[in-house]
Every structure is written in C-alpha cells, then in structure tokens.
Amino acid sequence: MVITAIRQLLLWTLVCGLLYPLLVTGLAQAMLSRQANGQVKGLVGQDFSQPGYFYSRPSATAGKPYNAAASSGTNFGPNEPKREEQTVRFGKDAPADLRYASGSGLDPHITPEAARYQAERVARERNLSVARVEELIGKHTEGPSFGVLGHARVNVVLLNAALDNRGASK
Amino acid sequence: MLEFWLSVVLWVALAYPLGQWMHKMLDRERHYRVENWVYRLTGVKTDQSMDWKQYALAVLAFHLLGLALVYLLERTQGYLPLNPFRFAGVEPQCAFNTACSFISNTNWQAYGGETTMSWLTQMLGLTTQNFVSAATGICVMMAFARGLRATESKGLGNFWVDLTRCTLNVLLPFSLLLALLLVGQGVPQTLTQPAALATLEGQRQVIPLGPVASQVAIKQLGTNGGGFYNANSCHPLENPTPLSNFLECLAILLLPAACCHVFALTVGDRRQGWALLAAMLALFIPLCLLCIHVEMGNWEGKEVRFGEAASALWATATTAASNGSVNCMHDSLTPLGGFVTLLMMLFGEVIFGGVGCGLYGIVLCVLVAVFVAGLMVGRTPEYLGKKVETYEIKMVSLGILIMPALVLPMVGVAVVYPPAKAAVLNSGPHGFSEILYACASMGNNNGSAFAGLSANTPFYNLVGGMVMLFSRFFIIIPVLAIAGSLAAKKHVPASAGTLPTCSPLFVAWLVAVIVIIGALSFFPALGLGPLAEHLRFLK
Numbered sequence: 001m002v003i004t005a006i007r008q009l010l011l012w013t014l015v016c017g018l019l020y021p022l023l024v025t026g027l028a029q030a031m032l033s034r035q036a037n038g039q040v041k042g043l044v045g046q047d048f049s050q051p052g053y054f055y056s057r058p059s060a061t062a063g064k065p066y067n068a069a070a071s072s073g074t075n076f077g078p079n080e081p082k083r084e085e086q087t088v089r090f091g092k093d094a095p096a097d098l099r100y101a102s103g104s105g106l107d108p109h110i111t112p113e114a115a116r117y118q119a120e121r122v123a124r125e126r127n128l129s130v131a132r133v134e135e136l137i138g139k140h141t142e143g144p145s146f147g148v149l150g151h152a153r154v155n156v157v158l159l160n161a162a163l164d165n166r167g168a169s170k
Numbered sequence: 171m172l173e174f175w176l177s178v179v180l181w182v183a184l185a186y187p188l189g190q191w192m193h194k195m196l197d198r199e200r201h202y203r204v205e206n207w208v209y210r211l212t213g214v215k216t217d218q219s220m221d222w223k224q225y226a227l228a229v230l231a232f233h234l235l236g237l238a239l240v241y242l243l244e245r246t247q248g249y250l251p252l253n254p255f256r257f258a259g260v261e262p263q264c265a266f267n268t269a270c271s272f273i274s275n276t277n278w279q280a281y282g283g284e285t286t287m288s289w290l291t292q293m294l295g296l297t298t299q300n301f302v303s304a305a306t307g308i309c310v311m312m313a314f315a316r317g318l319r320a321t322e323s324k325g326l327g328n329f330w331v332d333l334t335r336c337t338l339n340v341l342l343p344f345s346l347l348l349a350l351l352l353v354g355q356g357v358p359q360t361l362t363q364p365a366a367l368a369t370l371e372g373q374r375q376v377i378p379l380g381p382v383a384s385q386v387a388i389k390q391l392g393t394n395g396g397g398f399y400n401a402n403s404c405h406p407l408e409n410p411t412p413l414s415n416f417l418e419c420l421a422i423l424l425l426p427a428a429c430c431h432v433f434a435l436t437v438g439d440r441r442q443g444w445a446l447l448a449a450m451l452a453l454f455i456p457l458c459l460l461c462i463h464v465e466m467g468n469w470e471g472k473e474v475r476f477g478e479a480a481s482a483l484w485a486t487a488t489t490a491a492s493n494g495s496v497n498c499m500h501d502s503l504t505p506l507g508g509f510v511t512l513l514m515m516l517f518g519e520v521i522f523g524g525v526g527c528g529l530y531g532i533v534l535c536v537l538v539a540v541f542v543a544g545l546m547v548g549r550t551p552e553y554l555g556k557k558v559e560t561y562e563i564k565m566v567s568l569g570i571l572i573m574p575a576l577v578l579p580m581v582g583v584a585v586v587y588p589p590a591k592a593a594v595l596n597s598g599p600h601g602f603s604e605i606l607y608a609c610a611s612m613g614n615n616n617g618s619a620f621a622g623l624s625a626n627t628p629f630y631n632l633v634g635g636m637v638m639l640f641s642r643f644f645i646i647i648p649v650l651a652i653a654g655s656l657a658a659k660k661h662v663p664a665s666a667g668t669l670p671t672c673s674p675l676f677v678a679w680l681v682a683v684i685v686i687i688g689a690l691s692f693f694p695a696l697g698l699g700p701l702a703e704h705l706r707f708l709k
Contacts, residue, residue, distance in 0.1 A: 001227065002231055004212055004228075005231040007212035008214075008333065008334075009232060009235050009236055011208065011211060012298060012333075015337075016297060016298045016300075016337065017293045017294035020301075020345070020346070020384060021359075021381040021384040023346065024346060024353075024359055024383060024387075025359050025361055027350060029359075032350075032353045035355070035357070035358075036353050036383075037358065038356075038377055040356045043356050043406050043410050044406050044407065045406070046369040046371070046375065047369070047371070047373070048371060049371065053371070057474075066369075066375070067375075068375050068377040068378070069285070070284065070285055071282075071284065071399050071401035072401060073401065073470075073501075073502065074499075075501035075502060075621050075622030076470060076595075077501060077502060077505075077622075078468065078502070078504050078505065079505075080596045080597065080600065081597075083502075096467060096469040097469040097472075100471075100502075101470065101471070102404065102471070102472065102474070103472060103473060103496070103497070103499040103502075104399075104401035104473065106405065107406070107473050109475050144412060145411065145412040145413050145416075146413075148172045149412035149413055149480070150411075150412025150476050150480055151475060151477025151478075153474045153475050160370050161370060164370065
C-alpha cells in the first residue's frame, strides 16, 4: 500500500502541481496575455505624497506604503488606539475609507466621497477650477459592477494619470 | 445586500445539479479510460474494496508522505528551479507548520507568500495539496455514505479510486474553468520575471507575478484558502474586480453545498440533502446578515472595490466553510463581526464546512440529534435505517469532542506562556480574541487568522502544526470507524416509531443541537474575547 501511496502522490504532484498550472498558463498566455502578465493599468495602488495628486488610502505594507512586494493590512482592531494614528493625514471628518488602511495595503481605489473630499486641494494645487476636477472625478467613478456587485469607487492611479495627461495637453 | 441574496440563491440553485453531477462522477461501477491509465500507472487494484481500517490507513499513508514531500520542497527550494526571487529554504518550524497546514486542508499561513515561497513550492507543493486534501474530504464522505448504504458488508470503496475520480473529474475541470475566468479579470498567470514599473511619482514598484490564478481557483473551490500573496484575496492581483470577488466567493460554498446532495444521493434518500442544507442555511443566513449589518462603515482592512457588505459576506462564508481565504482583514472586523467568524469555526466547521468534511461533520451532529431524541422517547435511535448503538455514539463523541479538546487547552497554554502571549498585536480583549481565533482556526482546519498575531513563532508553528494534523485525522478515523460499523449492520425498515430525519421539526432540532454543542464548549471563551470587547466598544 505504501508503494501505491508513493506512486499516487507523485502522479498527482505531476498532474495538479505541474501539468495543471502549465495548462492554465498556456491557455491564459494564448488567450489573455495582457491580463495574465499583469499588464492591466491601475490594478495595484500607488502611494501619492504630492498635494497635486489625489491621495490613496493609508497602507500598512512592509518597508514603505504601497510596497507591492509585501502586501499587508494593519490588523488593528476597532478599539486599538494605534488605529487612529494613521488617520492624521486627513483628520476626523474625512470619509472613513480615506482614514483607514485597506487589507492588502495596495487598494487602488477610494470611494467617490473620498475623491470629492480632496477635490478642492487638488484643484488649488493645479490651478484648476473645482468644477473641472469634480468633472474628472465623475468620469472616473465606477458604480457597483452590473449594478449589484461591490462598491462605487474611483481608481486613484487612473484618476491621477488623467490629471497629469490633462496638464500635458494644456 | 442584493449581492448577498444573489449569492444565497445561486448556492442553493447550483447545489443540486452540481451534486447530481458529482454523484454521477464519484459513485459508479465503470471506469473511464483515463482513470484506468492512472490505476495502471500507480498499481491500484480497482476491484479491491477496502474495509474501514484499510481505508483509514491509505488516507494516513498518503498524507504523511505528502507532508514529507511538501516539507522537503520548502526546505530545498533554494536549490531548485522556478525561484525568481531566489528565496532560501523555508525555516524548519515554519516549513513544518505549512506542510501540516496544507495536507490537512487548513492552509493556515505562518509565512507571507510573495516573500517566502518559490513558484516551484507554490505549484508542486501547495497547489497539489490544495487538490488532494480537498479530494480526501470528499473521499471520506463517500466512504461514510457507502457505509450507511451497505448491508452486512465491510467494504467502503477504494480510496485510490475515489481520490482519482474526485481529482480528475471534479476538482481539475472546475479549477481550470475558474482559473481562466479569473485571468480574464486580471489575475496573473505567468512564468516570466516579475514586472517593475515606475509609479506616477517616479518611485520603483516591483509587482511579483507568478502562477497565481491556477492556485487561487483551487484554493477557493477546495475550501483550502491559502493565498499566493500574503494579503490573500484582499490582494488586487488575487482578486482584482467585484466580479472576480463574486466568483471567488461563490466558489467558497459551491462544493460544500453540493456535498449535501452528493451524500443524500449516495445513501439513496434525496430529502436528507435538502434537510442538511436547510439546517446549514438556518444558521448561515441570520449570522451573515448580522455580520453585514455590523460591518457597514468599518473600512479598516477592507477594499473599496468590494465594499463592506461583500467583505462581510465573504468573512462569514469563509469561516462557515473551512475555507479560510480572506478578502478583508478579520482582525479589523468589529467585535460582533469577529464574533460571527469565530462562532462559525467553533460550531466545528459543520455549517457547510470543508468539502466533504463539513458534511460528515454535520452528520455526526445528526447522530447526536437522533440519539438524544431517541433517549427522550426511550427507543433505539436509527439513522437511514441503521441502528445507532453504543459503539457509534462513542465514536461520534470522539469525533465531536476532539476539536474542543484541542482548541481549549491550546488557548489556555497560549494565554499563560509568555512567548505565545507576546505574539499578540492588539491590546485588551481583542488580544485574547487573536489567540482564540488562531487556535480555533487551526483546530478546525479553517486557516484564516486574526493576522495581527505573529504566528511565525515556535509555539504557534509547532503546537499549531500538531493541532491541525490531529483535528483533521482524529476526526477522519472515528468517522470511518462508524462507517465500518454501520456497514456491517442490517437495514431495519422504518416503523411508526422511527424519527424522520428530514422533517422541518428535525432540522430545527439539529440546529439546536449544533448550537448547544458549540455554546457549551465555547461561550466562556467567546465571552472573554469578542463579547467583552463589544461591551467596551459600546461605551
């Protein structure tokens, strides 16, 4: 029986551990190579420190914020005093998603409210009208997928890239 | 909220056809040609039906060898190919813990995936065990069902045949499909070097890629839960969109729900499957609604693209099933949200539970329910035409009590043993909850964590590793023993005194039994952790 067990283990290691991931890789590369190679823009969040950009949520990744090589949340419980320390950048009346870190530390999104909350600062820094910035936010706001799945959101990376492009074309 | 109801409806609607199909695949006489190749290659004699001891030995031998192989792969990965970041071998204690974790379908992760494991370890070691540990749960469930169906015989089926059928016909095709759907949403699947890009502010950002989708698919379908990345399904590359989140969340409960029907079809009484599913939903729906309600507005540890509701739904589903993947950080849940996730595990992973093992877990509770009901009216209890007698009840008690007997002493030691206590991140009752959660998660083969706890320490690695093994195999052994004992008995025809086990009344009684067992064992501990914290939270 032990011989059978060894043979079975080796066989399934080959099939599930090698052939299956290779088959998925082959099919994915053939049909969906952009997605399979992580080339989709704005999937992973970035850190923004210049006031002319919309800020991302706080991030607890190791080493530096939005370190994509070491995802992590803060793991602070709701009564933990340290949890409030990360909110310093925005103050108490900012929308909650902007005050608290995401689970991955790599969230590319903020809520539309959190984007509008920052519109005035960004407009001031870039010498734009608030209305123009809010228009951009509106353009980058996605509702829940198919109307039911997930949450309304603004992709900070794409929104900031659009701000930059706008400047370049001006 | 609509997403919650949509998920529940889909789970219920898909469970039956899927269960029918799985039953067709797993419970048949003829072998497909591919299967015959497998049997010939591995020297399996398909006509040999195993008695319960042979079946249990085969399960144990297969998994202990798996343990050794995963451990070796982790330790030697530094010398092996497919290691783009040139990670050194994993530390012995962490490697032991991880090997125990993956062979027992727990997938507790003391390590951070993208900072510890080479692609080869993730594929050959971890992905493989994701498949076969899930398959084993279903195999044992099938052996158990055959024991109930058989009359005066010994055979429970052949483990190798069950394993082959389950892996080849159920897990592999579904995983392939889900993996490709996930790639379509942006989950990487590549064996080329990771991408480095410049952020808008000109910083360098290295994004580790790899064979992610193939592992995420089976970790969701096989109630495994061990992520490719540290942040698991919070990570935008494991779970990039609300749609990928919906599919992954659906996958958590899909097979465990279908198992109700697979079991019922195998024992030849369809109504039993609906009764078990109803009992599970009777606890799942209200607790999940509570979790969603208390999590609204709590953004710490949650991703904006999923929102609070879909995060709370996942948190409840992943702890109800012994999946353990997370799309939000459970440590940052509100006290009552954390209470729901703890409770789901401490019910013994029988509200859906792991694939196969959740089902045989809830049937142990059914046996307690018919036994207690039988005592009340003074009749020998019966289940599916088999008399439930002293030996079965002893084994049922073992199977049910092993979990609290592992979890509670481990919690007790951890709160007085200084190094274990020092691993805690949060202060106050929440710190105790971190310890309770870790022990509950490993002791129920769940694998999720209140991740503030520094789990990669000798105590949690070594004791936790042993606890995961015991809670997996010391339940499988009594379950198979019951199957062997019931298989040897005659069927007694149902009489006027037989307690029907599929009436709404019995479902309600079963729910009561599950709650009472869970409450008696764990309410003091829950009172010290999340409930005490909730009172502080209210202040």
